[in-house]
Amino acid sequence: MQEMDYKQEARNGVKFRQLYGSIQDVVVPEMNLALTTRKVLIMQWLEGQKLAGVKDLYLVEVGVYCSFNQLLEYGFYHADPHPGNLLRTYDGKLAYLDFGMMGEFKQEYRDGFIEACLHLVNRDYSALAKDFVTLGLIPPTSDKAAVTEALTGVFRDAVAKGVRNVSFGDLLGDLGFTMYKFKFQIPSYFSLVIRSLAVLEGIAIGINPEYKVLGSTYPWIARKVLTDSSPKLKASLRALLYKDGQFRIDRLESLLSESLRAKTERTLIENQNGGTDSKVVIKQILSFTLDDKGAFVREILLEEFSKGMVALGVATLDSVTNTVAATLPFSPSRPSSMTDEDITNLRNLQRLLLLISGLRENENPRMKVNGVRTSNKQMISLNGAPVALQQFEAVQENLPLLSVLPELPQEMQQQLLRLPADFAGKLASRVAARTLKRVFL
Numbered sequence: 001m002q003e004m005d006y007k008q009e010a011r012n013g014v015k016f017r018q019l020y021g022s023i024q025d026v027v028v029p030e031m032n033l034a035l036t037t038r039k040v041l042i043m044q045w046l047e048g049q050k051l052a053g054v055k056d057l058y059l060v061e062v063g064v065y066c067s068f069n070q071l072l073e074y075g076f077y078h079a080d081p082h083p084g085n086l087l088r089t090y091d092g093k094l095a096y097l098d099f100g101m102m103g104e105f106k107q108e109y110r111d112g113f114i115e116a117c118l119h120l121v122n123r124d125y126s127a128l129a130k131d132f133v134t135l136g137l138i139p140p141t142s143d144k145a146a147v148t149e150a151l152t153g154v155f156r157d158a159v160a161k162g163v164r165n166v167s168f169g170d171l172l173g174d175l176g177f178t179m180y181k182f183k184f185q186i187p188s189y190f191s192l193v194i195r196s197l198a199v200l201e202g203i204a205i206g207i208n209p210e211y212k213v214l215g216s217t218y219p220w221i222a223r224k225v226l227t228d229s230s231p232k233l234k235a236s237l238r239a240l241l242y243k244d245g246q247f248r249i250d251r252l253e254s255l256l257s258e259s260l261r262a263k264t265e266r267t268l269i270e271n272q273n274g275g276t277d278s279k280v281v282i283k284q285i286l287s288f289t290l291d292d293k294g295a296f297v298r299e300i301l302l303e304e305f306s307k308g309m310v311a312l313g314v315a316t317l318d319s320v321t322n323t324v325a326a327t328l329p330f331s332p333s334r335p336s337s338m339t340d341e342d343i344t345n346l347r348n349l350q351r352l353l354l355l356i357s358g359l360r361e362n363e364n365p366r367m368k369v370n371g372v373r374t375s376n377k378q379m380i381s382l383n384g385a386p387v388a389l390q391q392f393e394a395v396q397e398n399l400p401l402l403s404v405l406p407e408l409p410q411e412m413q414q415q416l417l418r419l420p421a422d423f424a425g426k427l428a429s430r431v432a433a434r435t436l437k438r439v440f441l
Contacts, residue, residue: 002100002101003100003101005038006036006037006038006039006040006041007033007036007037007038008100009041009098009099009100010031010032010033010036010041010042010043010099011031011033012099012100012102013028013029013031013043013099014031014033015076016028016076016078016096016099016102017029017030017031019069019070019074019076020066020069020070020096023062023065023066023069024062025058025059025062025092025093025094026062026066026093026094026095026096027046027089027093027094027095027096028095028096029043029044029045029046029095029097030043030044031043031044046087046089046095046097047087047089047090048087048088048089048090048095049087049088050083050084050086050087050088051063051083051086051087051088051094051203052083052086052203052206052207053083054088055207056088056092056207057207057208057211059088059092059093059094060203060204060207060208060211060216061216062094063081063086063094063200063203063204064200064204064213064216064217064220065220065262066094066096067081067196067197067200067217068217068220068221070196071105071110071113071193071196071197072105072110072113072114072220072221072224073224075104075105075106075107075110076102076103076104076105077102077103077105077192077193077196078096078099078101078102078103078196079101079102079103079192079195079196080098080100080101080195080196081096081196081199081200081203082199083203084097084098085097085098086203101192103189103192103193103196104189105189105193106189108134109134109135109136109189109190111230111232111233111236112131112134112135113135113193114221114224114225114233114236115127115131115134115232115233115236116128116131116132116135117214117217117218117221118221118225118236118240119131120155120159121159121163121166121218122240122251122254123155123156123159124240125148125151125152125155126144126148127239128148128151128155129142129144129147129148129151130144132147132151132184135187135190136185136187136190137184137185137186137187137190138182138183138184138185139183139185142182142183146182147182150178150181150182151178154174154175154178155171155174158170158171158174163214163215163218163258164212164215164218165212165215166212166214166215167201167212167214171214172194172198197213200213201213204216218258219258219259219260219261219262220262222254222255222256222258222259222262223259223262225237225240225255226255226256226259226294226297227293227294227297228293229293229296234296237296237297238300240255241300246344247304247307247348249304249348249351249352249355252297252300252355253351253355256355301352304345304348304349304352305349305352307345307348307349308345308346308348308349308350308352309349310342310345311338311341311342311343311345311346311349312346312349314337314338314342315338315342315346317337318337318338
């Protein structure tokens with residue numbers, strides 16, 4: 001019945017245009033509120049072809065990005081994006097029509113949805129069960145252990161393929177039996193969200209049978225988690241990156257890697273299967289870390305760099321001591337003073353430097369000894385010197401940062417020049433504090 005009121009539809013259209021009309025290559029028709037009545041809607045005339053009838057992967061990606069903004073940035077979304085309501089205009093833009101059915105996604109649910117995606121991709125099914133309670137999908141009195149076990153069975157195989165291969169439709173189908181068993185509730189807001197995403201994936205599959213809407217949306221989710229100022233999402237990010245106080249750098253690598261796939265420019269999307277130049281990756285990572293929105297992640301990086309620097313100092317001391325001892329007659333061998341935690345911190349430092357240089361650990365052959373990845377014990381000593389220290393030196397070969405700096409925008413270059421003093425000061429302070437604590441202990 002609400003869709004029958006054209007004054008309300010016109011107001012919806014005005015709001016939708018204000019929020020999303022400025023997105024690159026998105027067109028939202030203007031509404032003439034003065035001439036619109038409850039039974040007559042007056043709006044801008046648009047011409048084009050149905051999106052489902054043209055093979056334009058770029059506009060599908062634009063639609064995914066626009067849907068991300070609707071669902072997770074502002075919470076005001078088009079709840080009826082069927083093929084007739086999405087047009088490819090004759091100048092190659094994506095036009096939205098029909099604003100009679102709109103949905104509101106509250107902030108608490110938006111954060112809960114983002115957390116659920118994070119926990120699903122990272123296979124944290126216990127946390128996912130709690131997310132389902134937050135989203136109102138299962139009662140708070142449900143047996144969380146049983147739900148966790150059921151979700152593990154439902155999602156394990158699907159997620160094992162990697163986030164880029166997870167089908168939104170398949171996930172819903174696999175969840176069917178579990179929904180009945182644990183008396184899932186489907187809140188009205190969630191049914192509209194599900195419909196919106198399912199319809200979008202259906203249109204995309206018509207263009208590319210291998211398309212996965214979750215795989216295309218996740219890069220934007222990853223970027224939002226890394227940059228959002230929401231205390232709840234910051235807490236979620238820290239919980240994701242740390243377990244029992246241990247830094248899980250593989251998850252930071254994954255988030256940064258996925259966030260770099262978030263693209264809206266036509267040339268980047270059309271060429272994304274051709275690989276990414278390391279300079280482009282470096283510039284994107286620097287742009288992210290230097291931006292004000294990257295402050296929280298910078299703080300985490302600062303903490304992990306300080307741990308790594310202390311471990312590097314210990315490894316260097318071991319190396320010098322062993323070298324001197326080797327020149328002395330009858331000098332007893334000295335056991336390494338590096339702990340497992342030191343070795344882990346030093347390996348994390350190596351991987352952080354490789355990450356900033358646009359590489360991942362598995363792309364650097366010198367992170368292995370004789371073709372085999374080294375364990376903590378193997379990193380203690382090789383040919384009389386710490387393997388960790390030898391491998392750390394190899395990182396310098398893969399830091400083409402200086403060649404990228406002149407290509408950064410001038411404002412970013414100035415910010416980069418100011419950053420070292422502040423970063424170095426904080427880093428030196430933390431390294432000194434950790435070193436003193438270690439000496440006294």
